[in-house]
Amino acid sequence: MGHGRQGGAAVTAPTPVLARPADARRPDPVTDRFVRDCLVPGSALRTAVRDASYPPAFADCWGGRMLQRPLFAPESQVMGFAADLDAFVTLLESVPDRLFDGDLARYCDHLGIEAERASVLRRFAVGPLTRYGRADVYHDGTGFRLLEINMASNLGGTDRSEMQRALEDVPAFRAFARENGLGHVHTGERLRAALAAVRPAHLGGDTPRGAVICGRGGLEKYGHLLRGFTEMMERLGLRFELGELDDVHERGGRVLLRGAPVDVALRFFNVDDVFWDRRSRARAELLFRAHEEERLLLWSPINGSLFSNKGALALLSDPDLRSTLTASEAAVVDRVLPETFLLTPGSVPYCREHRAGLILKPLRDFGGRGIVAGWRLDDREWRAVLEESPERHYVVQRRVVPAAEQVVCPDSGRAEDWHAVWGMFFTPDGYAGTDVRAAPAAHSAVINYGANPHVRTGCVFTYA
Structure with missing residues (x-):
């Protein structure tokens, strides 16, 4: 393991070793059956996404940017990660107490949050955090790994469950769903239930x-x-x-x-x-x-942004915090989060050495802005980025290579590998459905609608 310096304390930086080839596909029997059917000439399943009837506003927004098949996963795997995610959020909430004696002002200062903004974020931090958000994750072929977490109501993707509903009305897909025992959680329905539980x-x-x-x-x-x-x-x-x-x-x-x-x-x-x-x-x-x-009910109060800051994830790798975790808590962090740490002068030498396995992410930007993938730069370019980056304005995260998802083009009938970000929603009642954004494997360094014109939107079905 490599070591850097963060806030004067030694930290363990990630060992950026890729455990699987970059073009490996995610093993999934339902996906295999779906793709095989789509490769048959004249397959009605191949055009199911295109043939479905969507609500007007949804179709106006996404009609030209839909992934041409849903993704599939075992329900046990999705719900297992959702349970880990719930425990992970609990740990995230505990960081100010564990590292800063409950002093949110010190916590915000450590993450570089300007004092006036910090005062607004701390205003509602007087009770339990509203558990509403979306975790963006990759599937690396063995399981899900967290990229970032958004705990706020200004989220995209909540309407993607309308895709599942529309697909279930397409005869070919309805038959496939019945044969394979497919199901899904509707994010809108879970949000409606959450709002009903806390109504004014x-x-x-x-x-x-x-x-x-x-x-x-x-x-x-x-x-x-x-x-x-x-x-x-x-x-x-x-x-x-x-x-x-x-x-x-x-x-x-x-x-x-x-x-x-x-x-x-x-x-x-x-x-x-x-x-x-x-x-x-x-x-x-x-x-x-x-x-x-x-x-009035403000959904959700703005204090969730205290933990959406990517620097909060880095603190879960801080050795002072790790020393406070039980064995089961540490295991949750290790299952959920790729090693993540703040970019500081002390960690720059390690980052220079391991460029190909690291990615830089701004602490506060969203929508894919400002992300720098080390494997897409040469050594000189990477060194320049590291030297120009202000202290604590970036987190460094070990690269997670997503397993490829085969998608068959409805027109050509050819299969192509895509990479997907799975957006797992949660409410106070727990898991609340998953949306997908995906891009062809050759164009997937940053999978975000605003930053990448190749990105398409999709949905997820699970099976027993």
């Missing part, structure tokens, strides 16, 4: 009036995604209007979005949006105060 006290038996609230300019950026979400939730019995912080007002103790009362506000803004300008801060404060006074 003033509502009684009334149906809550919902709003999805973005930061300034958010509807222009994300409106096409959010319309698919609101379409799904309306089908499930909850109506959400779309708006931005600028559209939020208050009258007579009620929170209003463009004049209409709001009972449940699904937060699709982050801490940077709060500090866009004085007006945004005031409107966010209106929502925060209404939530604290139980006049």
